Amino acid sequence: AVKTEEELSLYIPQEGLVQLRNPHINGMDEDVLYHIALSNKSNNLTEMFQDVKFVCFGGSPTRMHKFAEYLVEELQIKIPAGLKVTNIAHGSDRYVLYKVGPVISVSHGMGIPSLSIIFHEILKLIHHAGCSDVIFFRIGTSGGLGLEPGSVVITEESVDGLLRPYMELSTLGMILQHPSKLDQDVARDLVSLANSEEDGYVTIIGKTMCTLDFYEGQARLDGAFCDYNEADKMAYLSRVHKRGIRNIEMESLCFAAYCYRAGIRGAVVCVTLLDRLKGDQITTPHDIMEEWQSRPQKLVAAYIKRKLNI
Numbered sequence: 001a002v003k004t005e006e007e008l009s010l011y012i013p014q015e016g017l018v019q020l021r022n023p024h025i026n027g028m029d030e031d032v033l034y035h036i037a038l039s040n041k042s043n044n045l046t047e048m049f050q051d052v053k054f055v056c057f058g059g060s061p062t063r064m065h066k067f068a069e070y071l072v073e074e075l076q077i078k079i080p081a082g083l084k085v086t087n088i089a090h091g092s093d094r095y096v097l098y099k100v101g102p103v104i105s106v107s108h109g110m111g112i113p114s115l116s117i118i119f120h121e122i123l124k125l126i127h128h129a130g131c132s133d134v135i136f137f138r139i140g141t142s143g144g145l146g147l148e149p150g151s152v153v154i155t156e157e158s159v160d161g162l163l164r165p166y167m168e169l170s171t172l173g174m175i176l177q178h179p180s181k182l183d184q185d186v187a188r189d190l191v192s193l194a195n196s197e198e199d200g201y202v203t204i205i206g207k208t209m210c211t212l213d214f215y216e217g218q219a220r221l222d223g224a225f226c227d228y229n230e231a232d233k234m235a236y237l238s239r240v241h242k243r244g245i246r247n248i249e250m251e252s253l254c255f256a257a258y259c260y261r262a263g264i265r266g267a268v269v270c271v272t273l274l275d276r277l278k279g280d281q282i283t284t285p286h287d288i289m290e291e292w293q294s295r296p297q298k299l300v301a302a303y304i305k306r307k308l309n310i
């Protein structure tokens with residue numbers, strides 16, 4: 001059905017206070033953010049989070065802890081001697097959440113279902129806290145297509161395994177399609193902060209394919225199951241590459257769809273851990289991998305510093 005103008009206006013970026021597009025929430029006595037063990041009744045979310053301007057999501061809890069520690073240095077945040085950044089979501093063992101000045105660093109786990117849960121709860125958190133003009137980032141890892149491993153891809157558009165630019169979500173027995181558009185201005189500002197010659201690796205804007213599985217979903221030959229051969233795999237990955245896809249991961253479709261639906265400006269920045277046109281297994285030594293995984297963090301921290309005039 002053709003959308004009315006009112007329905008289309010749902011997708012205009014929000015300015016000012018973060019609003020929720022759910023009429024039920026404000027009528028509830030208490031809203032328990034179950035997976036991060038916080039609630040708008042038991043916690044003073046305004047006092048805790050009102051100054052938040054940036055939320056950085058990433059898959060791994062340790063990586064998001066490291067990112068929080070890195071931000072303490074980069075943003076020159078004063079922490080009382082002997083104290084460290086602490087996990088505000090310690091009452092739950094599902095996700096970790098740190099706050100460093102105006103930045104939240106939060107883990108999202110692996111795959112769309114895990115990211116979806118934390119996205120809902122973070123969006124509600126910043127709404128309850130009375131935050132305004134917040135930008136979201138996903139900083140992550142991915143498999144590259146035709147890129148030197150260690151390259152960084154900023155997502156221009158996220159597509160599913162059938163190359164469709166929307167996330168399908170089964171809701172009330174129907175399949176709803178949520179467009180997965182991302183903010184092109186934030187992507188351009190991010191890429192302008194990278195300098196491939198100085199950095200020693202390239203940072204590009206490209207399309208990202210988001211799959212529901214790491215093995216068969218990403219045409220790997222090394223899963224526990226495989227019903228296709230190497231030629232089938234290469235035909236698929238080459239086709240995808242020709243369509244402008246530069247990396248493959250497992251959360252960007254939902255992240256983009258929810259940012260767009262919420263009217264929140266968002267960007268996805270992922271390092272590539274291997275070239276999927278050359279292999280499937282990830283065998284890079286740990287220390288090199290650690291350095292690669294810090295690359296999206298550095299870029300997003302540089303963006304935040306620029307915005308804060310630091």
Ligand code: R2B
Pocket residue numbers: 059109110111140141142214248249250251
């Ligand atoms: C990238 O890395 C994870 C799989 O190894 C997944 O969360 C993703 O998107």
Ligand code: URA
Pocket residue numbers: 141142143144214218248249250273
């Ligand atoms: N994450 C993915 O989803 N795929 C890869 O190949 C590497 C990291």
